Amino acid sequence: MSNTDHQGDVWEVFIQSKPGLPHKHAGSVHATDKEMALQNARDMYTRRQEGTCIWVVPLQAIVSSMPEDSESFFEPSDDKIYRHPTHYIMPEGAKNI
Amino acid sequence: MDKKEALINYCLRLGDTSLILGQRMAEWCSNGPILEEDIAMTNLALDLIGQARTMLTYAGELEGNGRSEDDLAYGREEREYYNTLLSERPNGHFGETISRNFLHDAYLYHLYAALKNSKDEMIAAHAAKSLKEVTYHLRHSSEWMVRLGDGTEESHNKVQQAINDLWEYTGDLFEMNEVDNLLINEGIAVDMNTVKQAWDNTVNEVLTRAAIQRPEDAYMHSGRLNAVHSEYLGHIIAEMQFLHRAYPDATW
Amino acid sequence: MEDIKKLEEFQAKIDADLKIEPKDWMPEEYRTHLQRQISQHAHSEVIGMQPEGNWISRAPSLRSKVVLLAKIQDEAGHGQYLYSAAETLGKSRDEYLEELHSGKAKYSSIFNYPTLTWADIGAVGWLVDGAAIVNQVSLQRTSYGPYSRAMVRICKEESFHQRQGYEIMATCALGTPEQKKMAQDALNRFWWPSLMMFGPHDSESAHTANAMKWRIKRETNDELRDKFIQKTVQQAEVIGLTVPDPDLKWNEADGRYEYGEINWDEFWNVVKGNGPCNKQRMRHHIKAHEDGTWVREAAIAYAEKQKSKQLVA
Numbered sequence: 289m290s291n292t293d294h295q296g297d298v299w300e301v302f303i304q305s306k307p308g309l310p311h312k313h314a315g316s317v318h319a320t321d322k323e324m325a326l327q328n329a330r331d332m333y334t335r336r337q338e339g340t341c342i343w344v345v346p347l348q349a350i351v352s353s354m355p356e357d358s359e360s361f362f363e364p365s366d367d368k369i370y371r372h373p374t375h376y377i378m379p380e381g382a383k384n385i
Numbered sequence: 386m387d388k389k390e391a392l393i394n395y396c397l398r399l400g401d402t403s404l405i406l407g408q409r410m411a412e413w414c415s416n417g418p419i420l421e422e423d424i425a426m427t428n429l430a431l432d433l434i435g436q437a438r439t440m441l442t443y444a445g446e447l448e449g450n451g452r453s454e455d456d457l458a459y460g461r462e463e464r465e466y467y468n469t470l471l472s473e474r475p476n477g478h479f480g481e482t483i484s485r486n487f488l489h490d491a492y493l494y495h496l497y498a499a500l501k502n503s504k505d506e507m508i509a510a511h512a513a514k515s516l517k518e519v520t521y522h523l524r525h526s527s528e529w530m531v532r533l534g535d536g537t538e539e540s541h542n543k544v545q546q547a548i549n550d551l552w553e554y555t556g557d558l559f560e561m562n563e564v565d566n567l568l569i570n571e572g573i574a575v576d577m578n579t580v581k582q583a584w585d586n587t588v589n590e591v592l593t594r595a596a597i598q599r600p601e602d603a604y605m606h607s608g609r610l611n612a613v614h615s616e617y618l619g620h621i622i623a624e625m626q627f628l629h630r631a632y633p634d635a636t637w
Numbered sequence: 638m639e640d641i642k643k644l645e646e647f648q649a650k651i652d653a654d655l656k657i658e659p660k661d662w663m664p665e666e667y668r669t670h671l672q673r674q675i676s677q678h679a680h681s682e683v684i685g686m687q688p689e690g691n692w693i694s695r696a697p698s699l700r701s702k703v704v705l706l707a708k709i710q711d712e713a714g715h716g717q718y719l720y721s722a723a724e725t726l727g728k729s730r731d732e733y734l735e736e737l738h739s740g741k742a743k744y745s746s747i748f749n750y751p752t753l754t755w756a757d758i759g760a761v762g763w764l765v766d767g768a769a770i771v772n773q774v775s776l777q778r779t780s781y782g783p784y785s786r787a788m789v790r791i792c793k794e795e796s797f798h799q800r801q802g803y804e805i806m807a808t809c810a811l812g813t814p815e816q817k818k819m820a821q822d823a824l825n826r827f828w829w830p831s832l833m834m835f836g837p838h839d840s841e842s843a844h845t846a847n848a849m850k851w852r853i854k855r856e857t858n859d860e861l862r863d864k865f866i867q868k869t870v871q872q873a874e875v876i877g878l879t880v881p882d883p884d885l886k887w888n889e890a891d892g893r894y895e896y897g898e899i900n901w902d903e904f905w906n907v908v909k910g911n912g913p914c915n916k917q918r919m920r921h922h923i924k925a926h927e928d929g930t931w932v933r934e935a936a937i938a939y940a941e942k943q944k945s946k947q948l949v950a
Contacts, residue, residue, distance in 0.1 A: 292934045295419060295730045298721075315790070316721045317421055318730065320936040321943065323528055328421040330521075331428050332714055336794070355661050404699075411693045411702075414709055415686040415921065418929025420717050423686070427710035431703055438699050455698045479932045535942065536935025543931070621694075628697040628755055635813050637697035637755070637805075 297346055299325040301333055304341040311343050319344075388571060391564045392505065393447045394467065395574060397457070398609070399511070400440030401468035404458060406489060407433030408621055409476055418479055425525060429486070432518040436511070443507050459629040463619045464612050471554040473618045477547070480533050480540065484547035487526035487591065492558045493519045495583040496575070504572035527591045534595025541596065548592070549600050556605025559584075564610075651852050656782040659725040667851050670844065671781055672726050673742070674853065676733045679719035680744035682712045684918050688752040689761055697755060701805070705758065708798050715791045722783040738923050746904070747834050749912030756809045756816070756823035762802015764824075764831040764869065770795055771865045772835065780852040803872060810876040817877075824873065825881045833904045835862035870894050 296318040302311035314333045319325035325344040333339065353361055369375050378384075410430035417423035441454040452460070471489050476482045497519055500512035533540040559577040568574030592599050608614055628637065643662050650657065657663055689709050696702035720730045736742035747765050752758060773795065777788045809820035836858040839845050848854040856864075873880050884897030907915070 292937060293930050294933065294937070295734075296933070296936070298724065315718055315787075316724075317717070318419065319421065320532075320933075320940040324532075324936065327425065327525060327528065331425040332421065332717060335428070335710070335714070352660065355658075408694060411706055414690040414693060414706070415683075415713075416925045416928070418925075418932035420683065420713055420720070422929075423713045424710055424717070427706055427713070431706055431710070434699060434703050434706070438703075441699075458699055459697075478928065532936050532939040533932070536937075536939045537931070539931050540935030540938075624694045627695050632813065632815060635816050637701060637808060637812075 296320040296324070297348070299329070299344045300347055300350060301329040302343040302345070303329075303333055303339045305338055307340055311341065314338075316347065317344070386563060386567065388567060389447060391567045392573065393444050394564050395508075395568055396440045396444035396447065398467040398469075400437045400444060400457070401466050402472050402493075403433045403440065403515075404437035405466070405468040405618070405621060406472040406486075407431075407437060408625060409472065409474075409482075410486075412476055413482070429522055429525070432515075432522065436515050436518070439511050439514075443511070459626045461622075463614055463622060466614065466618060466622065467609060467612055468614075468618070469554075469609050470557045470606055470615060471551065473615060473621060474551060474554060475617060478543065480543040481547040481551075483526050483529045483533060484544055485551055486522065487530050488548075488551060488555055488588065489558075490519060490523040490526050491584050491587040491591075492555075492580070494523045495580045495587070498583075499575040499580055503574070508573060523587075527594075530591055530595045530597070534592075534597045544595070545597050548597055552600040552602075553604055553606055556602075557607045557609050560607055560610055562610045648850075651780050651850075654780075654852075656785060657780055658782045666847065667853075668726055670847060670851070670853060671784065672723060672728055674844075674848075675719055675723040675726070675781075675784055676728075676736065677743055677745075679716045679723060679733065680737050680742055681748065682716035682719060684744045684748045684922060685765075686712050686716075687918055687921055688748055688750070688914070689758060691752050692755060692758045695755070696758075704801050708762070708801055711794050711798070715787075715794070718787040718790060719784075722781075722787045725783045734926065738919070738926070740910075740919075743908070745834060746907040746912060747830050748918060749907050749914045750826065750830050751913050753826075754819050754823060756806065756819040757827070759802050759805030759809060759820065760823035760827040762798055762800075763806050763872070764802070764827050765834065766795065766798040766802055767869055768831045768834045768865050770799055771861050771868075775856045775861060776854070778852075778855045784853075806878070807876045810878050820876075821878055824878050828881050829899060829903070830907075832862055832866070832899055833907075835859070835865070837901070837904070866896055867893055 297320065298316050299319055299322075300316050301314045303314045304311045314329075317325060317328040317332055319328050322344065325346075326342060329342050329344050330339075334342065365371075407430045410426055410433060413423070413426040413430075415423065417426055437458070438454050441457045445452040445454065445457055469489070469492075471485060471492075474481075474485050476485075494516070497512040497516040500508055501516060503509040503512060530544065533544045535541070559581045561577050565574050565577065569576055589599060628635070644664055647657075647661075647663060647667075657667075686709050689705065689712070693702060693705055693709070696705050720733060723733060724730055733742065737744070747768075752761060770792070773788055773792050777785060777792055779785045779788065806820055806823070809816040809823075811817075836842055839857045839859050842858055845854070845857055849857065870880055870885065882897045884895070886895055887893075888895050906912070910916075
């Protein structure tokens with residue numbers, strides 16, 4: 289592969305399926321610039337009326353936690369059950385707000 | 386010629402142009418420069434053939450002899466086809482296809498923008514729907530014009546040559562005859578001189594962005610209005626109509 | 638020592654039906670197995686555009702033309718999803734394409750058979766997509782996350798493909814005598830190659846054991862092939878076509894079809910490159926790639942220019 293010919297960069301694609309809903313990861317496309325990335329994402333991921341808005345993000349711009357971070361990142365919340373409403377006892381007969 | 390005959394002819398012009406350009410775009414399937422582009426070009430073909438179906442169905446209804454979209458698409462010969470000469474130009478390399486499509490997309494964009502206000506409800510609705518599709522087509526071809534025109538020296542030269550070669554087929558897009566005159570009076574058709582002005586602006590703007598020289602207007606081919614085509618059309622429809630002609634009794 | 642512990646954890650995760658994600662540790666053989674399988678799957682989708690594309694310009698109605706186009710477009714899309722999944726394993730699409738062009742990577746042999754008549758387009762949709770769907774439904778539960786997600790999306794989109802093919806077959810089979818002959822001929826030519834799509838017998842398949850242990854595959858080649866046959870024979874009967882297998886018979890007691898043996902010589906022959914269209918398909922793909930070089934270079938050059946303009950400004 290020469291430097292002057294390649295398939296373009298990878299862009300991750302996020303689609304909002306309805307106004308009010310969050311953008312959800314749909315997949316990725318190859319493209320050489322942002323306009324092409326947007327068009328390719330439109331042609332690839334909204335063929336079946338899936339979308340009302342598209343985000344494209346260069347893969348290199350995404351920062352991900354690593355599997356080795358998992359214990360320190362996510363397990364400390366395991367014993368903080370007081371953050372969930374089911375932790376609390378409601379007096380008999382009281383209605384939820 | 387009465388209004389009905391004129392309107393049928395007008396629908397065939399729109400329908401045939403979409404059909405032939407759609408058939409051309411479908412030839413790109415599995416030949417694109419990158420997989421994403423294969424998908425983009427198939428989308429264009431799908432939009433165009435969809436447009437053709439609407440207009441051919443309507444032409445058949447107006448005619449009142451029970452001819453369907455398929456009867457019209459598969460049952461006519463080249464001297465009965467009213468598509469633009471530009472739509473039947475061969476795909477050539479990717480730059481030639483993009484150049485042809487760009488000139489054509491700009492044309493359909495402004496034509497449909499004007500026809501949205503047609504007094505014929507079917508034409509107006511068809512134009513409104515098609516305008517949305519063609520807006521995207523024009524964006525696609527314009528952006529590629531810019532990338533190829535302002536990309537490498539090779540791509541620049543290829544696209545400049547393509548535009549030069551295609552230019553002589555652009556006059557045909559805007560020609561008018563008694564069909565137009567009759568339907569303009571009825572508020573159904575639009576004056577192609579107005580469309581031409583808008584087309585000029587779009588073409589100039591994108592060619593400038595693409596660093597491509599607009600060719601001088603010189604000799605222009607014509608033929609669309611009289612269904613006189615290049616040799617290419619005969620091959621396009623011979624291929625398209627093969628099964629119908631080989632098995633006239635069959636339905637598919 | 639470290640690796641043995643990691644391997645145990647990895648297998649425990651697989652056994653608990655947890656998905657493996659790109660950044661997770663995985664044994665090198667798992668990675669290379671997936672790279673091979675997913676890219677082969679991607680190449681198959683993309684090469685598969687050719688035999689079907691062969692009939693777009695000749696589709697006998699405008700409806701059948703748009704349906705066929707939409708279907709082939711889906712296949713391009715599926716190829717794209719699969720290349721994306723394969724890329725998460727640390728190889729670029731450029732590298733996968735190079736492997737295809739050099740002959741190192743394979744694609745499904747079914748696409749080395751020609752589509753000679755319109756009924757063949759029916760047979761491809763009905764049998765080839767039918768076989769692919771049986772395989773893909775099973776692969777939705779594959780252990781590698783990106784592959785599984787691609788499969789879920791693909792299965793959702795593929796659901797109309799097999800119907801499209803069966804509809805063409807049914808129309809031909811119930812049409813004029815010439816159309817019926819065309820349909821039967823298509824079934825005759827595509828039946829056995831479709832069964833070969835599931836790959837060699839489990840006992841002959843070099844990769845089956847690992848693929849099952851790591852839950853890359855969830856059912857074996859023979860299990861999937863059997864599923865396909867049981868469903869498809871009945872569909873052939875409904876439209877009055879005869880499956881070209883003299884040993885095919887209904888076993889009343891077991892409530893299932895019994896069938897004959899595949900000609901494995903033909904299978905290996907086509908895999909080795911001697912199918913009717915192997916060379917044609919590869920030449921076509923390489924030509925499209927090479928014809929596109931100047932276009933990709935232009936797009937890259939344009940993007941570079943824009944970037945340097947931004948830096949100056």
